[in-house]
Amino acid sequence: MNNIILIIKKFSALLAILLITGCSTMHFTQLTPELENVKTRTHSQWHDTTLNGMVEISYPVNLYENCQGQPWKKVTVEFGLKAGLTTLAVNTLMDVIIPGSSLVNMYAPWDVEAQCAYLDN
DSSP states (O other): OHHHHHHHHHHHHHHHHHHHSOOEEEEEEOOOOOOTTEEEEEEEEEEEEETTTTEESSOOOOHHHHTTTSOEEEEEEEEOHHHHHHHHHHHHHHHHHSTTGGGSOSOEEEEEEEEEEEEOO
């Protein structure tokens, strides 16, 4: 019985830590003419960082290339649950391999979603 209570307490503590770590979302909006024949397409990718986000591993998102020269309407940059779980897994593994590295995030992905405006021809 005591083992079950201990497991429940550990699980509750882990769940509380996951819930209070929080997510981060930034929205960037560009005003585009609201025409009737404008369609929106979404392009999504991860942007990878290391060393507590100070060093970028992947190239910055190229909105001109992703939107094929068309204007972008909205860009959302988010560090959500999926990215948080990935960061937790990678950093836990790195802490096992390199003890004492728990103070540095060795990998942290951000989800970048760009909405592009396309004229419907």
